[in-house]
Amino acid sequence: xxxxxxxxxxxxxxxxxxxxxxxxxxxxxxxxxxxxxxxxxxxxxxxxxxxxxxxxxxxxxxxxxxxxxxxxxxxxxxxxxxxxxxxxxxxxxxxxxxxxxxxxxxxxxxxxxxxxxxxxxxxxxxxxxxxxxxxxxxxxxxxxxxxxxxxxxxxxxxxxxxxxxxxxxxxxxxxxxxxxxxxxxxxxxxxxxxxxxxxxxxxxxxxxxxxxxxxxxxxxxxxxxxxxxxxxxxxxxxxxxxxxxxxxxxxxxxxxxxxxxxxxxxxxxxxxxxxxxxxxxxxxxxxx
Numbered sequence: 001x002x003x004x005x006x007x008x009x010x011x012x013x014x015x016x017x018x019x020x021x022x023x024x025x026x027x028x029x030x031x032x033x034x035x036x037x038x039x040x041x042x043x044x045x046x047x048x049x050x051x052x053x054x055x056x057x058x059x060x061x062x063x064x065x066x067x068x069x070x071x072x073x074x075x076x077x078x079x080x081x082x083x084x085x086x087x088x089x090x091x092x093x094x095x096x097x098x099x100x101x102x103x104x105x106x107x108x109x110x111x112x113x114x115x116x117x118x119x120x121x122x123x124x125x126x127x128x129x130x131x132x133x134x135x136x137x138x139x140x141x142x143x144x145x146x147x148x149x150x151x152x153x154x155x156x157x158x159x160x161x162x163x164x165x166x167x168x169x170x171x172x173x174x175x176x177x178x179x180x181x182x183x184x185x186x187x188x189x190x191x192x193x194x195x196x197x198x199x200x201x202x203x204x205x206x207x208x209x210x211x212x213x214x215x216x217x218x219x220x221x222x223x224x225x226x227x228x229x230x231x232x233x234x235x236x237x238x239x240x241x242x243x244x245x246x247x248x249x250x251x252x253x254x255x256x257x258x259x260x261x262x263x264x265x266x267x268x269x270x271x272x273x274x275x276x277x278x279x280x281x282x283x284x285x286x287x288x
Contacts, residue, residue, distance in 0.1 A: 003156055003189060004217045004236060007118055008054050011236060014217075014272075015099070015266055017048035017259070018063035018241025019087070020250060024079040027063040034079065044254045045087045045094075051259040052267075057082050057121060057239060061250060065135050069104035069169040076100065078199045084115035095123060097158070100104050103134045105157075106146050113152045121192065121239075125159035126182040127174060130167045131146035140186040156189035158219060158237075161210075177204055177213035190217035190236065204231040211235075228260050233269055 001011060008014045022037045023029035026122065032040070041058065048056050060066075060080060067076075073089045076102070084098055090181035097119035100108045108120040122135035122143060140159075147153060160180040162171075171179070180191045193210055201223030209217045227247075233240055244259050246252035 014054045014237040016055045016239045019044045019058045024063040051263045057248040059096040059099040066102040103136045113153045119156035144265035158190040159188040180210045184214045192219045192221040195223040269282045
């Protein structure tokens, strides 16, 4: 928990806004040049920063259909390094992370190292599963050795468990809690619990169950909205993107009004928590 607290400045309800990078050169939907791609990404980062999010995460979401890391060309890593570096130069102190789809976790560590980012989101850290882009296998042992090789231990690795857009039939005898314990054993810096797909609501009970199972940060990875935010008040972190787009659709532009409204709700919940903690402290003092 110390690394989490040191990075984000708080131990609960850290808000990580998603910058969905427009389709990169070589991907089927690619129609912008790199200057345009960087401009859009930096604009989204500016919106998040003005609204007061705790961090942002940069992801090549528009590169659908996503290639598995073993089929990916070097152009994706190079382009993501360029985009991440551009955002970092505009926001030198804002905590930032990166995810490269699909399952390109070593590439993400390399990009984070090159661009001066603070964390990555990794797929397939423990246990194999069948994703919509094919089989994804456990990478934890190799990934952390690669991080050590790059002398990048300061880059935190947050790991999905029972990941969205995937079938987990081959590990159906391994519970979500057991998967979280395996990730903790493999030195994950935090685990991410999600719904079934991008934008799909995460089960709050599953978040609570995982928190009971491990002593590392538990983040909510999909489906959080302004309306259901209070259900996840105990989570260490919340990763949000789709709900903050125009009409709540990930394919659309980031909606600054939605971002502001969401962060206002976040601050309301944080203030209530502070008031409750202060009241409890006063009550204990009275008893003593």
